[in-house]
Amino acid sequence: MKQLLSIKNLFVNVEDKEILKGLNFEVNAGETHVIMGPNGAGKSSLMNAIFGNPKYQKTNGQIVFNDVDITNAKPDEIAKLGVFMSFQNPVSVEGISVFNFIKTAKSKLTNSPINYFDLKDEIDKYVLQLDMREELSKRDLNVGFSGGEKKKAEILQMLCLNPKLAILDETDSGLDVDAIKVVSKGVEMFKNDQNAVLIITHSSRILEHLKVDKVHILLNGKIVKTGDASLVDFVEKNGYAGFEGEN
Amino acid sequence: MDRKNKDFSGASKNDLDFLQDNQNFYDFKNADDYEYKIKKGLSKEIVEEISKRKNEPDWLLQIRLKALETYFKLDLPQWGPDLSELDMDNISTYVKPKTESKSSWEDVPEDIKNTFTKLGIPKAEHQYLAGVGAQYDSEVVYHSIKEDMLKRGVIYTDIDTAVKEYPELVKEYFSKCVPLSEHKFISLHYAVFSGGSFVYVPKGVKLEMPLQSYFRLNSPESGQFEHTLIIVDEGASLHFIEGCSAPKYSKVNLHAGCVELFVKDNAEMKFSTIENWSKNMLNLNTKKAIVGNNAKLDWVSGSFGSKISMLYPMSILQGDNSSTEYVGISFAGSGQNLDTGFKVLHIGKNTTSNVVSKSISKSGGVATYRSIVNILPSAINAKCSVNCDGLMLDSISKSDTIPVNKIACNDITFSHEAKVGKISEEAIYYLMTRGLTEQDAKAVIVRGFASPISKSFPLEYAVEMNRLIDLELEEAKND
Numbered sequence: 001m002k003q004l005l006s007i008k009n010l011f012v013n014v015e016d017k018e019i020l021k022g023l024n025f026e027v028n029a030g031e032t033h034v035i036m037g038p039n040g041a042g043k044s045s046l047m048n049a050i051f052g053n054p055k056y057q058k059t060n061g062q063i064v065f066n067d068v069d070i071t072n073a074k075p076d077e078i079a080k081l082g083v084f085m086s087f088q089n090p091v092s093v094e095g096i097s098v099f100n101f102i103k104t105a106k107s108k109l110t111n112s113p114i115n116y117f118d119l120k121d122e123i124d125k126y127v128l129q130l131d132m133r134e135e136l137s138k139r140d141l142n143v144g145f146s147g148g149e150k151k152k153a154e155i156l157q158m159l160c161l162n163p164k165l166a167i168l169d170e171t172d173s174g175l176d177v178d179a180i181k182v183v184s185k186g187v188e189m190f191k192n193d194q195n196a197v198l199i200i201t202h203s204s205r206i207l208e209h210l211k212v213d214k215v216h217i218l219l220n221g222k223i224v225k226t227g228d229a230s231l232v233d234f235v236e237k238n239g240y241a242g243f244e245g246e247n
Numbered sequence: 248m249d250r251k252n253k254d255f256s257g258a259s260k261n262d263l264d265f266l267q268d269n270q271n272f273y274d275f276k277n278a279d280d281y282e283y284k285i286k287k288g289l290s291k292e293i294v295e296e297i298s299k300r301k302n303e304p305d306w307l308l309q310i311r312l313k314a315l316e317t318y319f320k321l322d323l324p325q326w327g328p329d330l331s332e333l334d335m336d337n338i339s340t341y342v343k344p345k346t347e348s349k350s351s352w353e354d355v356p357e358d359i360k361n362t363f364t365k366l367g368i369p370k371a372e373h374q375y376l377a378g379v380g381a382q383y384d385s386e387v388v389y390h391s392i393k394e395d396m397l398k399r400g401v402i403y404t405d406i407d408t409a410v411k412e413y414p415e416l417v418k419e420y421f422s423k424c425v426p427l428s429e430h431k432f433i434s435l436h437y438a439v440f441s442g443g444s445f446v447y448v449p450k451g452v453k454l455e456m457p458l459q460s461y462f463r464l465n466s467p468e469s470g471q472f473e474h475t476l477i478i479v480d481e482g483a484s485l486h487f488i489e490g491c492s493a494p495k496y497s498k499v500n501l502h503a504g505c506v507e508l509f510v511k512d513n514a515e516m517k518f519s520t521i522e523n524w525s526k527n528m529l530n531l532n533t534k535k536a537i538v539g540n541n542a543k544l545d546w547v548s549g550s551f552g553s554k555i556s557m558l559y560p561m562s563i564l565q566g567d568n569s570s571t572e573y574v575g576i577s578f579a580g581s582g583q584n585l586d587t588g589f590k591v592l593h594i595g596k597n598t599t600s601n602v603v604s605k606s607i608s609k610s611g612g613v614a615t616y617r618s619i620v621n622i623l624p625s626a627i628n629a630k631c632s633v634n635c636d637g638l639m640l641d642s643i644s645k646s647d648t649i650p651v652n653k654i655a656c657n658d659i660t661f662s663h664e665a666k667v668g669k670i671s672e673e674a675i676y677y678l679m680t681r682g683l684t685e686q687d688a689k690a691v692i693v694r695g696f697a698s699p700i701s702k703s704f705p706l707e708y709a710v711e712m713n714r715l716i717d718l719e720l721e722e723a724k725n726d
């Protein structure tokens with residue numbers, strides 16, 4: 001199986017506070033991974049570190065994506081290699097519609113002009129599948145979107161940009177029961193044996209339609225345990241107390 | 248299915264297909280090749296010489312001389328950017344190009360014609376303008392108006408011609424909106440003014456297509472002092488577009504133009520400007536309008552380039568139920584100080600003014616929004632709303648708002664909102680994770696910030712404005 005993402009001995013500081021302390025894990029093509037961990041454990045920080053967010057300083061370790069060392073790469077370079085992240089808190093940007101933004105991003109990622117009508121058909125299709133309001137793609141990017149609409153708009157972007165690795169940071173939180181189902185189906189639709197998904201979540205709902213290959217528990221800045229899908233249920237029942245001793 | 252008719256919002260105004268490297272195509276120069284360039288400095292002889300060369304009537308010469316006197320008496324403004332580097336002894340106030348005004352591009356000398364072709368003027372004229380005027384240095388070199396406009400009685404010509412052909416009309420309005428002594432640089436303007444456009448739209452005539460005048464200053468160490476005088480008569484309507492640019496020289500150039508607008512009862516006018524001066528330009532421009540009963544005047548203003556700009560269009564809402572809107576953007580980069588804004592005087596009842604101002608600063612540039620809202624006791628039930636935003640692209644740049652509000656009437660509605668802030672790092676990062684470079688991400692954010700303004704321009708000019716924004720951002724990278 002082709003290795004897509006490999007993280008070795010990663011140490012990350014945020015504002016001089018050490019958040020990640022020697023973290024390791026790997027994701028192969030065709031796999032779906034889940035990361036769980038208590039609030040403030042460093043899950044979002046990990047995603048930001050992968051994506052080269054300048055606020056998250058790597059003091060040690062290495063991140064390789066698809067055979068390219070991206071430890072010190074810029075976010076746009078990482079995106080161009082095929083990594084996508086659905087943000088826990090997507091930013092609003094005035095004056096650019098969701099449609100035009102996706103068009104711009106897609107042309108930047110593929111380095112070629114995008115046919116307007118093809119993209120329109122594609123977006124219309126996904127908007128329908130994600131049960132989004134049609135006019136949403138014409139509105140300014142995330143401006144005035146409800147919490148759930150923002151999350152769906154992230155998934156819409158993911159589907160259109162078709163990355164090799166999609167990282168979903170709590171895409172399910174804030175979604176109603178039906179919306180979680182729709183998003184879960186969207187991820188299922190996206191998934192194939194060439195790409196991979198890394199899902200950060202606090203609940204098992206979004207995983208309903210997905211075949212989960214591995215579950216990692218992030219605690220105290222490290223992956224303290226890796227297991228199969230059953231680990232999710234264990235966490236839901238017992239919380240994280242049982243992992244404190246592991247290392 | 249007919250794909251052409253598929254609806255889609257945003258059109259191409261927001262289309263970012265052309266997020267790409269720009270070259271500054273405004274910055275090309277021709278040889279300083281003129282028929283006559285007046286000696287540098289300012290004196291009675293110089294003013295008389297300009298007037299004589301134009302074969303002007305005496306009343307106009309008297310205005311010039313009076314203005315010159317006032318100029319010497321008045322002080323530099325005691326507020327705003329420092330103008331001490333302006334030395335009139337180093338400025339030539341009149342440069343006549345090697346041609347008379349023509350009504351066919353064929354007849355315009357090659358290098359001058361090429362200049363305006365590069366700037367896209369003949370193409371725009373062909374596609375969507377009702378008439379075009381083009382000024383090169385101190386004189387208009389081209390003026391033309393579509394046949395059917397002439398038939399409807401529209402006058403669109405250069406000021407010199409208007410003085411000769413429509414003396415009564417010019418005399419009635421000239422300097423009646425902007426008085427000679429309002430400030431030092433308007434006095435200077437009246438002393439040496441040359442070129443500019445004269446427009447008269449007769450009663451009830453509504454122009455569907457805009458008129459456009461373009462002002463190009465090519466000559467180094469010179470000034471441009473065009474005077475634009477527009478009368479939109481009762482019930483008429485007009486959209487006038489003004490464009491300006493200049494190549495860059497090492498020494499200071501000066502632009503001190505004047506725009507006087509008369510919007511009569513029930514008339515409507517929109518005055519749009521896109522200026523992109525080179526960064527050695529001092530742009531000290533004056534624009535003012537008198538708005539009649541039930542009349543409406545909108546200013547749309549994109550201020551780019553120049554070393555220093557001081558520009559505050561003013562609307563005088565004289566008539567009852569008259570209204571005005573000011574929508575403006577300025578972009579100050581390294582070494583630039585752009586002091587722009589709006590003035591409004593509410594006189595009539597039920598008068599309305601709306602302001603949306605955006606300023607952007609980067610690489611140490613200074614962008615200031617300065618305004619005066621003056622509501623007189625007579626302006627019962629006046630409404631005024633001001634909204635200004637400043638966006639700083641880094642921490643060494645400055646953005647400021649300096650509003651003055653004089654409200655002498657109780658029975659009014661007034662709101663003022665001002666926001667100044669730094670570009671969001673978080674938003675830049677978010678856009679970058681979708682594959683946009685830092686530069687592209689900034690361009691998207693800045694264009695978005697500017698979009699309420701670019702939407703007020705006709706499409707082609709919105710595109711030009713976006714290109715100017717990209718240009719400024721490019722330069723930020725190189726600073």
Ligand SMILES: Nc1ncnc2c1ncn2[C@@H]1O[C@H](COP(=O)(O)OP(=O)(O)OP(=O)(O)O)[C@@H](O)[C@H]1O
Nearest residue numbers: 014015019037038039040041042043044045046055
């Ligand atoms: N940009 C930042 N500035 C300051 N502190 C930060 C920043 N990002 C993360 N932190 C801190 O790092 C720690 C880990 O935060 P992180 O957001 O990674 O947690 P998380 O595991 O995603 O939690 P949650 O489940 O609540 O989303 C927290 O203590 C948080 O306050």
Ligand SMILES: [Mg+2]
Nearest residue numbers: 043044045088
């Ligand atoms: Mg988080």
